[in-house]
Amino acid sequence: MIQLKVNGIQRNFDGDPQMPILWYLRDELRLTGTKFGCGVALCGACTAHKNGEAIRSCVTSMGTLAGAEITTIEGLSENGLHPVQKAWIQVNVPQCGYCQPGQMMQAAALLKSKKNPSDADIDDAMSGNICRCGTYQRIRAAIRAAAEAQT
Amino acid sequence: MSAIENVSRRGFLTGLVAVGGLVLAARFYPEIAGHERAPGSNQADLAKLHPNVFLGINPDGTVYIVAHRSEMGTTSRTSLPLVVADELDADWKLVKIDQAIGDAKYGSQNTDGSQSIRGFYDVMRVAGATGRLMLIQAAARQWGVDPAECTTEMHVVVHAATNRRLGYGELATAASKLPVPAKEVLKFKPKSEWRYVGKGSPSYDLEALCTGKAVFGMDAQLDGMLYASIEHPPVLGGKVKSVDSQEALKVAGVRQIVPIDPYQPPPAFQPLGGVAVIADNTWAAFQGRKKLKIDWDNGANESYDSEAYKKELQETARKPAKVVRDEGDVDAAFAKGGKIIEADYYVPLLAHASMEPMVALAEFKDGRATLWAPTQNPQAVQDIVSKELGIAKENVICHVTLLGGGFGRKSKPDYVAEAAVLSKKLNKPVKVVWTREDDIKFDYYNAVAAMHLKAAVSDKGIPSAWLQRSVFPPITSIFDVNAVYGDPGHLQQGWTDIPYDLPNLRVENGPAKAHVRIGWLRSVANIYHAFAVQCFTDELAHASGRDPVDYQFGLIGKPRIVDLKNTNYPNYGAPYDLYPIDTARLIRVMQMAADKGGWGKRKLGKRAGLGFAAHRSFLTYVATVVEVEVDDQGEIKIPRVDTVVDAGLVVNPEATRAQFQGAAVFGTSVVKTGEITATKGAIDQSNFQDYPVARMSEAPYQTNVYLVESDAPPAGVGEPGVPPFVAALCNAIFAATGKRIRELPLSKNQLV
Numbered sequence A: 001m002i003q004l005k006v007n008g009i010q011r012n013f014d015g016d017p018q019m020p021i022l023w024y025l026r027d028e029l030r031l032t033g034t035k036f037g038c039g040v041a042l043c044g045a046c047t048a049h050k051n052g053e054a055i056r057s058c059v060t061s062m063g064t065l066a067g068a069e070i071t072t073i074e075g076l077s078e079n080g081l082h083p084v085q086k087a088w089i090q091v092n093v094p095q096c097g098y099c100q101p102g103q104m105m106q107a108a109a110l111l112k113s114k115k116n117p118s119d120a121d122i123d124d125a126m127s128g129n130i131c132r133c134g135t136y137q138r139i140r141a142a143i144r145a146a147a148e149a150q151t
Numbered sequence B: 001m002s003a004i005e006n007v008s009r010r011g012f013l014t015g016l017v018a019v020g021g022l023v024l025a026a027r028f029y030p031e032i033a034g035h036e037r038a039p040g041s042n043q044a045d046l047a048k049l050h051p052n053v054f055l056g057i058n059p060d061g062t063v064y065i066v067a068h069r070s071e072m073g074t075t076s077r078t079s080l081p082l083v084v085a086d087e088l089d090a091d092w093k094l095v096k097i098d099q100a101i102g103d104a105k106y107g108s109q110n111t112d113g114s115q116s117i118r119g120f121y122d123v124m125r126v127a128g129a130t131g132r133l134m135l136i137q138a139a140a141r142q143w144g145v146d147p148a149e150c151t152t153e154m155h156v157v158v159h160a161a162t163n164r165r166l167g168y169g170e171l172a173t174a175a176s177k178l179p180v181p182a183k184e185v186l187k188f189k190p191k192s193e194w195r196y197v198g199k200g201s202p203s204y205d206l207e208a209l210c211t212g213k214a215v216f217g218m219d220a221q222l223d224g225m226l227y228a229s230i231e232h233p234p235v236l237g238g239k240v241k242s243v244d245s246q247e248a249l250k251v252a253g254v255r256q257i258v259p260i261d262p263y264q265p266p267p268a269f270q271p272l273g274g275v276a277v278i279a280d281n282t283w284a285a286f287q288g289r290k291k292l293k294i295d296w297d298n299g300a301n302e303s304y305d306s307e308a309y310k311k312e313l314q315e316t317a318r319k320p321a322k323v324v325r326d327e328g329d330v331d332a333a334f335a336k337g338g339k340i341i342e343a344d345y346y347v348p349l350l351a352h353a354s355m356e357p358m359v360a361l362a363e364f365k366d367g368r369a370t371l372w373a374p375t376q377n378p379q380a381v382q383d384i385v386s387k388e389l390g391i392a393k394e395n396v397i398c399h400v401t402l403l404g405g406g407f408g409r410k411s412k413p414d415y416v417a418e419a420a421v422l423s424k425k426l427n428k429p430v431k432v433v434w435t436r437e438d439d440i441k442f443d444y445y446n447a448v449a450a451m452h453l454k455a456a457v458s459d460k461g462i463p464s465a466w467l468q469r470s471v472f473p474p475i476t477s478i479f480d481v482n483a484v485y486g487d488p489g490h491l492q493q494g495w496t497d498i499p500y501d502l503p504n505l506r507v508e509n510g511p512a513k514a515h516v517r518i519g520w521l522r523s524v525a526n527i528y529h530a531f532a533v534q535c536f537t538d539e540l541a542h543a544s545g546r547d548p549v550d551y552q553f554g555l556i557g558k559p560r561i562v563d564l565k566n567t568n569y570p571n572y573g574a575p576y577d578l579y580p581i582d583t584a585r586l587i588r589v590m591q592m593a594a595d596k597g598g599w600g601k602r603k604l605g606k607r608a609g610l611g612f613a614a615h616r617s618f619l620t621y622v623a624t625v626v627e628v629e630v631d632d633q634g635e636i637k638i639p640r641v642d643t644v645v646d647a648g649l650v651v652n653p654e655a656t657r658a659q660f661q662g663a664a665v666f667g668t669s670v671v672k673t674g675e676i677t678a679t680k681g682a683i684d685q686s687n688f689q690d691y692p693v694a695r696m697s698e699a700p701y702q703t704n705v706y707l708v709e710s711d712a713p714p715a716g717v718g719e720p721g722v723p724p725f726v727a728a729l730c731n732a733i734f735a736a737t738g739k740r741i742r743e744l745p746l747s748k749n750q751l752v
C-alpha cells in the first residue's frame, strides 16, 4: 500500500506500483487536467508537481511516490487562480489548450525557483513542453507577466 | 459534451456528480429541468424562443447559441456564436454555447479547409437577425406600436418615442408564438454598430482551458467504461495470421483480447483492424499490448520502401505528365532558347502529431451508439459508425468534445469507429486510447511530393516559358485504391492557381500510387507546392541578379483578376466572382510585408538573412518575411517573422493573429524535422524523439502579424500561414548561407 497526498488529500494506492501516476490521476482519481501526450517524458503534457518540483507524471511510477505530495493543475491554487493561470488568461495563451496544464505546471515550478527568469531560463525550463499549436510566444509573455505580478 | 458542460456549470446536478467527475451520460438528460429530452437535443433546441437551429432564448434572458463546428484551437466555437450574438444585439456575458452533436440539420460540420467563418458567416447573421426581429415584433405588439419604431440596445428592445424598454428574456415567451420571419425582411446591423465582429473575444473556454476543467476527448468518462488499446497491422492492409494472447491476459487489469476485422479496401475511415486489449485502465491496456504475440500477413504494401519510392517520384517528376493548366506554348518558347534554369524540390510524408492522440468513447446500448469524440467531423462519424455497426445513422449520436489539436487528422474518424465496434462487441462503454506511437505510425499523412520546375529566362530575368510538374500520391487514394493523379481540389493548392502573368505557362501532374493512408494536413498540398514555386522564384531572382520581392512583383504583373476559365479550378469551393484571385490584394500584402519586415533595410549579422514568400491559399493572401541566423553547427534560429494577412473580413482578430503565430511554429517543424519514412511498408518513426516538432527554443522568437483591413468576404485563417512561412524560411537560409534548400527537412542539407 502506497500512501501519498494528491492536491492535499490523503490517498492510499494498492495497485500495480509500476503504474505511472498519470494513469492513477486520470483513470482512478478522475483528475483529467493532467494530460497524456507521449508517455515517455518527451512532451510535458503530463507535468505535475511532486513536493513542489515539476515531474513528468507519465514516467513517475506509483512505487516511487510513498509519502509524496502531488499537485496537479486542479490543485495548483487553493483558492481562485494561481498567478500563472491569471497571466495565461490575460495573455490569452491557449489555442487548443491541450498542452497548457502541463505548460502552466512547468511555468509555476520555474517561477518558484526563479522569481525573474531570463529568456534563457525560460527556454531551459520550458523546452521540454511541446505545444503543437505553437503558442510559445504567448507562453513566454505570460511567464513574464506572471513574474511581474509576483514581484 | 455540451450537455455535460452546461449541466455542471448550472449546478443542476449538484450532488449527483462526484467531484472531478464528468457527467456525460444520456441517462441524465431526463433530469435536466424536467424536460423530456431526446438524446442530443440541446438547450438551444429546448429554449422558449427557438427561431432556428442555431439559437434559443429563455425567459431568464439566457441566450443559447449552438456551436456546430468543432473547436481545435482556431476559436470556431467562439467566433461563429459571436456573429450570432452581434446580429442579435445580445450581451455576450449572457450567452451560453451549446456544442452540437453530429446532425445534418446544421449543414456541414466538417471543420476543415479553413472554412468555418466563410461558410457560415451569413447563416449566423441570419440566425441572429431573425431572433432580433422576432423580439422587436413581440415588444411592438405588446406596446401597440409599429415594429419599425423599435430598436435594440444590448439585450433590450427599446421604443424611444415613449421611452419603453423590454429585456430579451421578458420577450422570449411572446416572441416564441410569432411566425419566423422570412429572410427577405431581415435588417442587418450596419458595420458601425457591430459589437463583436471585427473586435473578437477570447475563447469561450479560456478559463476552463487554464484551470484543467476543459473536457477533451481524452477526458471523456462513463461509469463502468473499459479501456482499449489496439495493436494495428504495421503495414497498411495487413491482417492478423495468428495471435498468442496468453501473456497479455496475465497482466493485472487486462480483461480480454478482442480482434478487430481488417478493413475492406479502400480504407477510407474504416478501422485498420488488428487486436484490441481490453482493460480496467489505460495503463493496463498499454502493458497488455506489449505482451501480445502477433504474426502478421503484411500484404502487398510490404514492398513499399520510402527511399526507393522517393527516387520513383523524382524520376516521374522529370517526365512529361498530365497537363492541368496550359497558357501559350511552352515547348515553342523553350525551343527558342534563353537561359534555362531547372530545379527539383522534394517534401516527405508529414504526420499531424496533434497534442492529444486519437481517442474516443463509445457506448452501444439498445441498438444505439452514443459517442464522445474529439472529431472534426461528427457527421462522418455517424456515417462510418452506422456502416460498421449496421444501424441507422439517426441511431448514432456523436457528441463533440474539445479537440486537443486536429490539423486535419481528426476529420478522419477511424478511431471513433474502433470504439463503436468494440463497445458493440463487449456490450459495455469502451474508451479507445491511442498511444503517441499509434498516432505517428497510423496517420493519414500529408502526401510526399516531388516537384520539377523549369524556366527560360531573358536578360531581365522575366521567364519566356515556365513549366512546373508535381507528383504526389493523392488523397483520393483512400477512397479509390487506383487513384494516382491529383484531383482538382488539391492541384489548385498552390499549383494550377499560380498567379504569375506569364505568356507561356504549363502546369503538370504525374502519377503516384499510395502505400500509406494519405490525408489532409494543415495547408495540405499548398505546403509542397508553395515551397517549390516560392523557392524557385527566389532562385530565378538571384540568378538574374534581382531583388526577390521586386522580381516577384514583375512576375505577378499588373493588378488583375487571374483568368482561370480554361482550368479546372474549384477555388476552395467558393464562387470565383466573390473570391477571385485578385493580384492587387496579393501585391498589397507583399508590399506591406516588405515594409513591416524591413526588407532591404535591416542590418543583419554574419550568417543571418531574410527570406520572403507570398502565397494565396484558402482564399486568403499572405506574405511573410522571415529572419534566420545560422550558427557554426548549422543550427538555425528564427529571431523574427513579419506576416501580413488579407483574409477579408476578420471576425476575431486576436485569434486570427494567434493562428498565424502558430502557423510559423508549425512551419518551423515542417522545415526542420518533418519527415515520415517507411521500411518494408512499416512507418519508421514512433514518437517525438524521431518525429520531433518545434520546441520553444527552436520556434520563431517573435512573430508579428498584421491584418489588412478589408471589406472582402471572410476567408480562411487556420491554414494559410504555413505555406509561405516554409518557403520564406528556406529562402532566408539561402540568404544567410548561400545554400539552397530543395529538399525537406533541413537534416538532408549541410548548412555549414
Ligand code: FES
Binding pocket: A035, A036, A037, A038, A039, A040, A041, A042, A043, A044, A045, A046, A047, A056, A057, A058, A059
Ligand atoms: S505525456 Fe508525459 S511527457 Fe509526454
Ligand code: FES
Binding pocket: A094, A095, A096, A097, A098, A099, A100, A130, A131, A132, A133, A134, A135, B073, B355, B404, B405
Ligand atoms: S495549445 Fe494546442 S498543443 Fe498547446
